[in-house]
Amino acid sequence: MCGIVGLFLKDPKLEPHLGQMLTDMLITMTDRGPDSAGIAIYSTGKVGSGKITVQSATPDVDFENLDQDLKNALGKPVLMLVKSTHAVLEMPADQMDAARAALAQLRPGMKIMSSGEGIEIYKEVGLPRDVAARFEVAKMHGTHGIGHTRMATESAVTTMGAHPFSTGADQCLVHNGSLSNHNGVRRELKRLGMTFETENDTEVGAAFVSHKLQEGETLGQALEATLTDLDGFFTFVVGTKTGFGVVRDPIACKPAVMAETDQYVAFGSEYRAMVSLPGIETARIWEPEPATVYFWER
């Protein structure tokens, strides 16, 4: 069992409250996943700049002078914002690949959580309330975001095993369920050049979608392909720079509820997660159909 929450804002007036809304939703889903929690939040970044979110088990050591070291390596300006075990590094967008390579040299123990123009990912082991507080998620602004509370089944309870998983620029995926053919799909994706950080089944789902997007397919097409190529139980919620998608396997035993108003589209593993959203009393509320792809793009 796991809990998923998601929010895609249509009304810019709600953007300053995205972090608070997602935090409330995430904490409500603690019963479904008390092991670990994570959140991916998207905001409209500065034009021409990109962000890399990194995680360290020893932040005091790894983050000390990290911005200066990266600036020296790139020869370009770098901004750093440290939040507990994570740090967000901002740099010119054309420096992202160079920065990833430099970071692997400068701080080999650090993990990259996400990179892109809009995305930031924060995830850790612990109760959702504590994870959200640690990263001050409630203060964050943004256009859309996805959160996950994990009750582990397929792999260990570790920071890297928490969701969301990001396997491409500005992409992320969260999952409720378990995939049964992930080892085979992982082998195939490795052969095609994708890289993996964990033995986790969900990371394979994320990499599968990222690979399809790399090949030029749309988010809708990539999600359609999960229905034929991935075996097992899944409700996936996927984020991209401009979009938000949902797909459930044909058996659809993993729960999903959606709500839509003029102001937002919301996803929850249970209706409970959405009861505090503005206007929920009059929202259109439905269960996404099995084997059907839903997505919204701005």
Add this chain to the structure above:
Amino acid sequence: MQTFDLEAQGLRALNQALHDLKGQTNQTAWEVVNPKGSHAIAVGVDAPIDLTVRGSTGYYCAGMNKQATIRVKGSAGPGVAENMMSGTVIIDGDASQYAGATGRGGLLVIKGNASSRCGISMKGIDIVVHGNIGHMSCFMAQSGNMLVLGDAGDALGDSLYEARLFVRGSVKSLGTDCIEKEMRPEHLAIIADLLKRGEAEHLAKPSEFKRYGSARKLYTFNIDNASSY
């Protein structure tokens, strides 16, 4: 009228108060406010009360109900009225997966749509759905009646025993060993009664339904059927 604020008073206190009503009671009218999608609301009631939930519920609302009439003025989460024994449960909105699962008696009315696995393994319950039902509904259903005013999803009545299924709209596909059967006068009488008790008399006529039932070929293991199991 006993009004119970679920947010302020808590779920255990509600269910304990309801379980304390044994047999006959003068406290017959109950109202639950602020349900906010909570799980296990009014589970295990065994008294002839009338309880209204003002809002939507989470998992297992009205599970194992006996005698009570329970109304949900909203939508219900998974497993509503699961294993109901008697009484009536009426959902004004939609119901999530496995509504009325394994129900042994009583009446479940869903005024919106029901999701997948509605009436799975039903054993005597009557279920009336004003809208549609999802895939794998009435899987291994043993007895009782399912009346659907809308459409049915994939694999309706797979591995069906003796439950009667009546569908007014389309059936996306029938499950293994489920077939369309002739409609006889006694079936029309059953439908008329279900429409009346299911608050749907104004919505449909008995003649508009088709009947589906078991072909009775999978009842006991037969090696010739091995590919169908």
